[in-house]
Amino acid sequence: DVKVTQSSRYLVKRTGEKVFLECVQDMDHENMFWYRQDPGLGLRLIYFSYDVKMKEKGDIPEGYSVSREKKERFSLILESASTNQTSMYLCASSPTGDFSNQPQHFGDGTRLSIL
Amino acid sequence: AQSVSQHNHHVILSEAASLELGCNYSYGGTVNLFWYVQYPGQHLQLLLKYFSGDPLVKGIKGFEAEFIKSKFSFNLRKPSVQWSDTAEYFCAVNAQQAGTALIFGKGTTLSVSS
Numbered sequence: 613d614v615k616v617t618q619s620s621r622y623l624v625k626r627t628g629e630k631v632f633l634e635c636v637q638d639m640d641h642e643n644m645f646w647y648r649q650d651p652g653l654g655l656r657l658i659y660f661s662y663d664v665k666m667k668e669k670g671d672i673p674e675g676y677s678v679s680r681e682k683k684e685r686f687s688l689i690l691e692s693a694s695t696n697q698t699s700m701y702l703c704a705s706s707p708t709g710d711f712s713n714q715p716q717h718f719g720d721g722t723r724l725s726i727l
Numbered sequence: 728a729q730s731v732s733q734h735n736h737h738v739i740l741s742e743a744a745s746l747e748l749g750c751n752y753s754y755g756g757t758v759n760l761f762w763y764v765q766y767p768g769q770h771l772q773l774l775l776k777y778f779s780g781d782p783l784v785k786g787i788k789g790f791e792a793e794f795i796k797s798k799f800s801f802n803l804r805k806p807s808v809q810w811s812d813t814a815e816y817f818c819a820v821n822a823q824q825a826g827t828a829l830i831f832g833k834g835t836t837l838s839v840s841s
Contacts, residue, residue, distance in 0.1 A: 652736070654833035654834045655819075656831075702771065716829065718763075
């Protein structure tokens, strides 16, 4: 069974801090994704990556960056955290190939609070 | 731009009632369609998917969905819900062309009382 592991379930940071959210998958998947989940807004795609060192902007990339130095790890970076980035962050992965028709496997999420 | 609408924000049912959750999308081309479920405290998991073929697809835990192309709809159904179906349900769509990311609906919270 695919396992997508996010490093923290809960995280509290201060405004202006640089925040790193880590995600690791154990199934050699090519494609990885970062979403944020907010009540009443569903899931919104922040960034995705279809290969090591490759990244593409999603719908709401402003204020975020990503890093994919190794295939199994995809990091989300909040360059200077702000209170409107308080949210649940979900990482997902999908197998090699065209990810448009591949189901995604999700991690448990990181609930991030910015004070 | 593609969009996905889930018309019901919160649905409350008693056990054994039938369920239908609506999902409509806006995109004129060929699409892939998914329903995901998130049980309380758990990660999102795939319920079912449609890529092509029979428009009535069956998923896990007795769920099914019907793709009606003329209505741009992919409604989720279950004949008899259980308390354990209490969860948030998300419809997701993308265009059937390489490299297009999923668009998720805003979700429907289902509460089932025993």
